[in-house]
Amino acid sequence: MKDLTAQQSKVLNCIEESINKTGFPPTRAEICQKLGFKSPNAAESHLRALEKKDIISIAGGSSRGISIKNKKSSSGGSVPVIGLVAAGSATLASENIEREINVDPSLFSRNVDYFLKVKGLSMIEDGIYEDDLVAIHKTNDFKNGDLAVVRTEDDVTLKYIFKENHKLLLKPANKDFDPIHIDLRNESAEVEGIGVGLIRKN
Amino acid sequence: MKDLTAQQSKVLNCIEESINKTGFPPTRAEICQKLGFKSPNAAESHLRALEKKDIISIAGGSSRGISIKNKKSSSGGSVPVIGLVAAGSATLASENIEREINVDPSLFSRNVDYFLKVKGLSMIEDGIYEDDLVAIHKTNDFKNGDLAVVRTEDDVTLKYIFKENHKLLLKPANKDFDPIHIDLRNESAEVEGIGVGLIRKN
């Protein structure tokens, strides 16, 4: 990312302040007033510079149409919690959003789309316990050994995933549980996302 | 809090959606468009109703001047991360704040004062791994069996705590580690806080 100039930082700061304080972005005039500019074009050109550097986006033709890109946390860091229902291998209640929690997106390595509330003990040997919230990044791209949310024909399960040609291995971390073997020629299976973190409440 | 009517809920929802999606509140016209109203005054009066019920506030004379009230704190959501240095039983670098992360205070059962970054494997059998962030609630009050941050004469360690008269037992969750016995008549020990949760990054 390109560096911002001192003035551009001030303008960006002014935008953030406005959003935090009032709940909405500032107008050009307000930026000018706060930073002591006498021409609205002073604000305008700084905004365009910030837009060019991909720091903000400006909605054309609408007032206060400024939004800060790749916004860390803020207040919009709300992530849904979805519960797995059954034990062991489980059924995802697709729209079963239990609640929403606020998390800092910068916390985890990848963007968190939802938290999966773990039911069952299939991953207990790797420190994933019942009722833990596993942070899921939605993707169907994975590497062998990733912790994946996999939708099989009638189940959704959280396991380590390994793929070799047409064979899919879903491996639990509990010696009392058997690995699941899926032959993709006969059965369908889809990776919904991969685990990028975990939250546990005692 | 007074109940909202169905229409008022829709309008509120529309405002929230706009803020989430675009980064700024909607105009009257935009609300009308989304909800199918044909007069800007339809939106206006619903907004005034929501204002009267203290759900939103409307900044007079400014465009998109809508903000949703009592938005959940977000203020005190910044919590420091402190690293434990050595392995097994460790030394707390007291003011060694690695960084700050934003968490939803309602996430854990008790208020989180800081996160302790775990070093070592002494709690591994209970799913607390190296580099996990254990949410610590500062207190010197504890129950037997609590996960506690204990400052001994020259160490700080995270263990299960048990107290019986003058004897303190600090119990790891790893059979390769020995429990620590402290005789409070000879040695001093202080409970800095107790663990109320955990965050892991993969």
Added chain:
DNA sequence: AAAAATACTATATATTTATACAGTATAAAA
């Protein structure tokens, strides 16, 4: 039964606001 709140359409307008255009000046990059 009357008053107040809800739920709108319809029209109008003062004000807010984005945004273009014309300059000036300096610093940095090509």
Added chain:
DNA sequence: TTTTATACTGTATAAATATATAGTATTTTT
């Protein structure tokens, strides 16, 4: 050295927007 980016003032204006006023109709509260 010429171009590009930065950093503004100053003026102007079309378009966006809040907001008032005038109605109608239904539901809820008092």
